Amino acid sequence: MFACKLLLNVARHTRIRQIYRNVTTWSPVGTAFNARQQRRFDLFEKNVGLFGVPELSSPEGFEVAQEKALKETEQLVEEACSSPPGAQTVAAFDQLSDSLCKVADLADFVKVAHPDPAFRDAAEKACLKIGTTVEKLNTNVELCKSLKDLLDNKDILATLDPETRKVAELFMFDFEISGIHLDEKKRKKAVNLHVKLLDLNHEFLMGSHLPNKIEKRALPEHIRNQFSFDGNYIQIGGLHAESPDDLIREAAYKIFLYPNTKLLHCLEELLAFRNQLAQLVGYESFAHRALKGTIAKTPETVMKFLQLLTDKLSDRTAKDFEMMRDMKMRLNPRSSELMPWDHPYLSGVLRAERYNIEPSLYSPYFSLGACMEGLNALFSQLLGVSLQAEQPQPGEVWSEDVRKLAVVHETEGLLGYIYCDFFHRPDKPHQDCHFTIRGGRLLGNGEYQLPVVVLMLNLPQPSKNTPTLLSPGMMENLFHEMGHAMHSMLGRTRYQHVTGTRCATDFAEVPSILMEFFASDYRVVSQFARHYQTGQPLPENMVARLSESKKVCGAADIQLQVFYAALDQIYHGKPQNRSTTAILKETQERFYGLPYVPHTAWQLRFSHLVGYGAKYYSYLLSRAVASIIWRQCFLRNPLDREMGERYRREMLAHGGGKEPILMVQGMLQKRPTIEDFVDALVTELNPDFETFVMDSES
Template sequence: MIKAAARPRQWQRQWQQYQLRQWQQPHQQWQRQRWVCSACQSQRAVSAPSPPSVPRRTHQLPVSLLTPAHQRRRFATSPKPSLLNLDFLPASGSASLRTKGNDYALRAVFDQPAAWEEFSQVAGVVNVGLFRNAFLKDPRGFLIFARVSLARARAVVERVLAAKSVAEYRVIVRELDRLSDILCRVLDMSDFVRVTHPHSQTRRAASDAWDMVYQYMNELNTMSGLHDQLAVAMANPEVTAVWSEEEKAVADVLKLDFTKSAVNLPQRSRDRFVELSSEISTVASAFVQDMEPEQQTVTLPSSSLMGMDPLQARSLTRGGTVYLPTWSGQAALALRTVHDSDARKAIYYASRTASRRSVDILEHLMRLRSELATLSGFESYGHLALRDRMMASSPEAVNQFLRALAESNRPKASQEMAELLAQKQTTFPRETALDPWDKDYYSDLIRRPLRLSGGRQGDLLAPYFSLGNVMLGLSRLFTELYGIRFVPRQPLVGETWHPDVRRLDVISDTDGLVAVLYCDLFYRPNKSPNPAHFTVRCSREITEAEMTEVWQQTNSNPDTAMFGNPAIASTDGMAFSEQGGTVKQLPTIALVCDFPQPAATGDQPALLTFSQLETLFHEMGHAAHSILARTSFQTVSGTRCATDLAELPSTLMEYFAADASVLGLFARHHDTGEAVPYRIVAQKVRQARRFEASDMENQIILAMLDQALHSERAGAAGDAFDSTTIFHDIQKRYGSGPPDPPSTRWQGFFGHLSGYGSTYYSYLFDRVLAQRVWDVVFSAGEGGAALRRENGERLKESLLKWGGGRDPWKCLSEVLGDERLADGSERAMALVGSWGSTKKH
């Protein structure tokens, strides 16, 4: 038996042997990968030789010119095998998946702290900068980075404004895209750092850099020259004749951005536009931050909480009286578990009634948005919002989708309500209707046997989902579908923001390094608990002229003297590729989660619940979109696509997380090597989806509310605008269950109205599309379709690789083989709604 104390030395020895084997490969093998590591080129003098390092590319909102972006094991038998023995893992049909050294390293850096500590130690002391951005070696570097970027941006602006010839107008889209990229490199990087970095000084510096660049973008918002020059170019057939489909898509996006920023309006109207925009931002923030219930505490006799966890109930009780905070987990628990109907009624009323002030702020926000839309020449704020990279071209198209979805969902939702009523009648046979405060209680009663029959399912499944095994599974899945895999790389000095951050290089079978992925997946104090995918830098083609210009600027500026050649200088020292004479900056991605840390000692890895597994698959779906859509223009790269398409790849990945053939790639017990019992997974999925149609109906009602509040009614009604009446009317018309009582005002808690603003439907839209893609592409025919390369290529070639550079309806029509979608009409939106969205597991 291997002793724990001996394992680090054994790991070190075996890893060194693996490194040596890789070093002994012919140098031409590394050349064939056709990537360029800027850090290695500029830091050749690291003290100890190491295997060739490979270089490395938000929540995923598209960023364009004037719109900044704001996720080991042991056998039970003895003697135990060596750490590099992966024979218990299922072999794939792909030869690359049988590379034991890489498989072991990928799993070990996440599951074994000792292995990660050894792996992440790098010889030398040269600071390469955060994300290998050579400016970001210390907090001061953010301001230098911002100043250098602004100088580059101003040079581009001058050149665009001076364009006169056809040749100059032909490159104007590329110039504006470059301007967007220069500014977004600072904004996206700074925005990520100021919300994620553990050191306050660095966060402040990043925030200062963000403010500096954002101020310049506001200056651009007041300039009509860029808009006018783009309009001239788009109106000239000699110019547009040479533009690619992607280039035309970028031009359309930029034109819309200019329209939304009101640069084409008279000066007085522009001034009012700026005032309104500022006030809307302030009011929207106040709506979320000052949100509160009318009744802060529900007071009940302690005897009324029978059924609730006694420890929870006792913690809320003083002198025989329960003081239940309206906004609390205990209130939600009480609605699910308390037997007393009158007690649940009191809690329901309190938790569904926002304060009058919260509702007033909401309605004021709606009126301000309506005025902004009218000023900009739109019929309503919904019409304005849906012009911005949305597949739905109008509010009516959205409502067509929502009505069709409600119709297709209603039979199942009505059936679920009937089941709840039947459950209620087992105790109260004379009852003929459900009350609103009954739904959570009786649905929990029905779900409870499912939970009990499988025991504590989270605990039963978690040993099969060590984080390292899951990352290995994702790499194997992406290899099967897309021919890309994850390879762990030692981070260099200064490259990451915390010792827990793992760097993975994304390697293509055909193109070598195509992206770099930084994984900040473990919990730590003061870290945001929200899982997220950040595109720190987008993919973009860099022209020879741009490299020459930047190189000339570099030679005359002491702040940029650290760069060794034009390609490195033009990418700020970060990763790029060079193929066929074309240089591309590579996408750099950060995934942030808050999974439990592995045990510091012993061999217990971080174990994920099934819900956490789905979360990681979801965020990795966004990453795959950023990786595979390596477009020539950053404005349309990766997740910078239609907003109501951006969640399709990530939602689709949740289906893979519950597929038996996919789980077979990696889901093995971390201690025994036993395959996960799929019946438990299937039961877990059934439990989670038990009342899916009812949940869907609630989301449909909220999406309809979002549309109604941002319709013409907000402006036409004036002070008579009543959001409460609108909400209750929608509930009564489209709900299968009992609506809220008239005195409640739940819409005052709908915080998503602040950020979504007429686009809340997009979540539902992508859920339906994800189910359709899964059914048509990945689960049709014989078993194992989820792992077939031809299916992955179909999705990649038809949809993923385009980012936002192609009409998304054409992408969907092609991947689904359905010509009815190609025109993207209201009829196409209704067709998508008719497909429904309940998962078929």
């Protein structure tokens, strides 16, 4: 119920805005990112603590912060249980959730990203402590009763606004999935299943990333040096999918995916316990439970979407695989059978050959500072929002190269803060992601609690003479993650429990994927893409080629994602008396098209099964929604302010406080069907003939 998820939001009233403008000094956002951070050191300046939280000026402060939150929690529980049912009940629940999340969300970030082990350890302990409290709250019968009394009183319920009613229902749903409505014996069983699943999730996640070993002599001598050594063994920790050598790709695939008996048992237990828990709390399957409140709503709808997409793509997918076979025959006539380890490499070769999209040709035009100025210009024109670089105070950031951005609306003032942890450093997680540190919510005094987020990338540091230069993929990832951040900043929810990205998984990715469309449009890119040395603009035909290159083998790429999504659904559907490997083999044959390789177990590397159980399809559905919105609302003019305002009002403002399909409907002014979603993904693959005209003229 009070599990702290992603979130964020908004602005303050005029007086606060004016005061803020009087005391804050900003610098141009591009300048702040194209040079190394320069800090002024003042021995007399006070350490304000991480993110300006005074207690966190040292690792020991986590214990102080958590104890403060737990003490506040006790008071709020008492308040929620004793007050008469009404809107104040929901407000008390949200304040209780907010109090815990302010510590848990911050600690969740610090435990993986802070360079100081002492801070990481302290944050880990805080997470465990808050997690234990959350588990107790989720099984607090008296607390649940106060909410149930509200939801059972139709007269009072009728007086609540839709968002308050929705949030009350979401809190109750979280209680129910913890089994609180069950008798004592079943409730204990539900708690035990939750505990077992926490352990199994951790075990599977760790195991899915461990390398496999094989004796040196088992591999041909000429490819051994492509892998790392561990004594007399070769250690393989990935698929080496981009290697031009067929044999290296094949060896890595067969060895890395060789089944681990212990991990197989772990996965089968994990799936069985998830199903038991779902059925115990009243759902037909884990997938039925996981999809409640999403755009798709049911596993049946998801499978219909995946099957229809497969049918519509079948001819194109077959042609893509045929192109790959022809290319493999050209590269290696002795081994022309197309195998799963060939797909990523050969599709890349075909893209490069057809469109000449060597990243080094593009990166001089994509300095980090230029890209940030591009985002700034886009948000300013589309949403009336600017990004302002601000100097962090001592102790506020965890690394000297972290940049702080204030997000400011032209009439509403300060909306929130984005901390940009963009540069590579040792021990930093190699992933691009968005973390919530504090969620937006309406406070009792009428002000708005400003949201705070972190965006984490892994970019090279600028040098003395050269700014950080981004490949096209890095630039697109930057736009993607900034889409999450702006979703967090631009919300208008009353409750932090549903603010910003704290919404259905198949809706949460829509704003970020939509940003990828903006990043591929020349009218947007031309505003910022300049050669960092000459100032020359990026030629339009290069942007067009880059965009068209993504369509090469696009059907096969989508079909691979369909296979993963279908496997995830089947694993989390009704139990089957077959091994996970047998299910994998059958699903691969039905939804992919390339043969299953005997003695492999790809599912053991499918780490998304932990965080995205029964919801992996969300990537495809979110892309379909984003595609429809782009074509209908922004393709004609990507800088249309009126459409940008509608986008904020209808989609970004509500977080998870409104049914996701209703937000999409509000934006499109019609309710899309599953067929519409499928058609959007298929239409994306159609070639743009203007590109070929430009190429022939250049």
